[in-house]
Amino acid sequence: MMTEPRWNYLMDMDGVLVREEHLVPGADAFIAELRENSVPFMVLTNNSIYSPRDLRARLHRTGLDIPEDSIWTSALATAQFLDQQRPGGSAYVVGESGLTxxxxxxxxxxxxxxxxxxxxGETRTYSFEAITRAIRMVEGGARFIATNPDEKGPSRDGSLPATGAVAALIEKATGRAPYFVGKPNPLMMRSALRNLGAHSESTLxxxxxxDTDISSGLEAGLQTVLVLSGISDASTAEVFPYRPTLILDSVADLVGNTANPFKSVDT
Known part of the structure; x- marks a missing residue:
């Protein structure tokens, strides 16, 4: 008799667990169930500003108890990538403490x-001087890496330029395109899987x-779940030529079904 796979979970942070610094209803019960049942999971974010310790504190304020070692950022993925490519190398960094x-x-x-x-990486205070230095170094032969391609991010006053927008500026000035490590590059998923000790065939x-979470999940060979608690709505999935495995209102729909998430849609 074949046994059902033990599922592991990768999940985005903003729009899945929290939204605009507020808990997504039911996310606390979902995380609590994963931890109580010792289900392996990793929270992913393209945000490179903060360290896992910073993000743990931020999430804890919303009511989510997530260990530091269960948080994987584009900064960590970028560092791991560079360590594999050129161990003990050097870098000029435009970014915050999470990246440095x-x-x-x-x-x-x-x-x-x-x-x-x-x-x-991302920073709230992009400096024209720092960007100019980056341009000159890329022109001088430095390889160009960016943590993630997000072009803008939210703030209380409206949109802010993010890593992808500043990367486009440097690319335009130098003619050199960056290599983006974060989502939708499936490298971000694979590095998280390695750190989780999980296999793609049994991971959601x-x-x-x-365009980021579901795309990179599919390309990394994972089952995918689109939740409608963030950017996407029910019609969004119809625009793309690929589909997620499941579409749910939020992670609250998985509470009670984390051992077999597909029960949430069983008829």
Whole structure:
């Protein structure tokens, strides 16, 4: 008799667990059930500003108890990628402490003199001087890496330019396109799977965006769940040539079914 697979979970953070600093209803019960049943999971975010410790504190304020080692950021994925590509290298970084700390932790030297890489991440205070230096270093032969392709992010006052928008500026000035590590690059998913010790065949990716979460999940060979608690609505999935495995209102629909998530749609 064949046994059902034990499912592992990867999930986006914003729009899946929290939205605009508020808990998505039922997300606390979902995370609690995963932890109580020792179900392996990892929370993913393209945000490279914060360290896992910072994000744990942010999530805890909303009522979610998520360990640091269950949080995987584009900064960590970028650091792991660079450590595999060029161990002990050097980088000029435009970004915040989440990115610089990740690179320090793999033994990278951060420098503005002949670096191996220019690494662009997200920051709330993009400096024209820093961007100009990055352009000149890329022109001088530094390889161009960006943590994620998101073009804008939210704030209380409206949209803010994000990593993808600034990367486009540098690309336009240099003629050199960056390599984006974060979603929708399936590399982000595979690095999270390795850190989770999970296999793609028994892992679900939960996200609120078809063009990043679901796309990268599919390309990494995962089952995918689109939740409607964030950016996407029911009609969004119809626009794309691919479909998620499940479409649910939110992760609250999985409570009681985390061992077999497909029971949530059984008739």
């Amino acid at each position: 700390t990740a690179l320090h932790n793999i033994g990278y030297v951060l420098t503005d003199r002949d670096p191996d890489y220019v690494v662009l 990716m939960i996200g609120d965006r078809m």
